[in-house]
Every structure is written in C-alpha cells, then in structure tokens.
Amino acid sequence: MTYADLLSAIQRKYKDQDSTGFNYFDxxxxxxxxxxxLFYSQLFWPEFVEIDGMVFLQDAIEDxxxxxxLSEVLLRYKGDKAKVEQAFNIIEIPSLFGGASSESTDEExxxxxxxxxxxxxxxxxxxxxxxxxxxxxxxxxxTGGELAVMFYTIRxxx
Numbered sequence: 001m002t003y004a005d006l007l008s009a010i011q012r013k014y015k016d017q018d019s020t021g022f023n024y025f026d027x028x029x030x031x032x033x034x035x036x037x038l039f040y041s042q043l044f045w046p047e048f049v050e051i052d053g054m055v056f057l058q059d060a061i062e063d064x065x066x067x068x069x070l071s072e073v074l075l076r077y078k079g080d081k082a083k084v085e086q087a088f089n090i091i092e093i094p095s096l097f098g099g100a101s102s103e104s105t106d107e108e109x110x111x112x113x114x115x116x117x118x119x120x121x122x123x124x125x126x127x128x129x130x131x132x133x134x135x136x137x138x139x140x141x142x143t144g145g146e147l148a149v150m151f152y153t154i155r156x157x158x
Contacts, residue, residue: 135149
C-alpha cells in the first residue's frame with residue numbers, strides 16, 4: 001500500500017467534504033479519534049499465543065472449547081502443524097467488519113489485507129525472531145469465499 005493509495009481511499013470516504021490540500025494528518029485531525037486508533041491497534045499489531053509449538057492469533061484460541069477443536073484439527077491433519085495453523089489463522093477481511101463491510105471497495109479491502117500482511121509479518125518476526133513465517137494475502141478465489149490474510153510457521157528449513 002502506498003501513501004497515495006491510502007490518501008485516495010480516504011478521499012473517497014470523505015468525498016462530500018472539501019478536503020483540498022488535505023494530507024493524511026489533516027484527515028486524522030478531522031475524523032480520527034484516539035479510541036479508534038487504540039481499538040484498531042490490536043488488528044494491526046496483534047497478540048499471538050503459542051500452543052504445542054504452533055502460533056495463533058490470541059483471539060483464535062480463547063477457551064477449552066477452542067483447544068479441543070485445535071486437538072481435533074491436529075488429528076484430522078495427522079499432526080501437520082503448518083496445516084493446523086493455516087486452518088486457524090485465516091482472517092477474511094470483509095467478515096471482520098460485519099454490516100460495515102460494504103463501506104469499502106474490493107480494492108480498499110485488498111489495500112487493508114496487504115497492510116495487515118506487512119504488519120503481521122513484522123510482529124511475528126519481532127516476537128518469534130528464531131522462526132520463519134509465511135504471511136499471505138489470499139484472494140476470494142483461493143479461499144472459496146472472501147479475501148483473507150493467513151499465516152503459518154515455515155518448518156523444516158535450516
């Protein structure tokens with residue numbers, strides 16, 4: 001995502017407002033809030049949890065029911081931890097926003113997915129510096145549903 005792409009998306013959102021000469025910080029001043037910034041920070045710089053050598057978004061494995069489902073999926077994939085991580089660590093972008101998902105275009109959803117991919121890659125490297133991860137943007141055709149971001153640990157490389 002380039003600065004121009006972001007600014008274009010913001011200008012589209014606020015097209016009814018005279019924003020001649022506005023830059024990103026002008027839009028932030030006019031429409032942003034500290035609460036929203038804090039709220040979205042978890043999306044862009046999430047917490048991760050490690051379970052049995054696998055890494056997950058913290059909110060993907062919250063309780064004993066999730067851990068039971070994790071054990072079932074591990075059995076289904078015959079212990080293939082990368083496949084288990086892929087099954088749990090796929091986040092469909094439009095679904096994140098429920099009814100508000102129609103407020104963005106497909107191109108803007110892709111910009112967001114690519115931004116998440118970059119930030120999650122960095123966050124994973126920061127926390128798990130001794131591991132390598134694949135963080136990918138998946139098209140709706142690849143998921144059979146919606147545009148998504150997915151990550152998993154790359155294993156077996158030395």
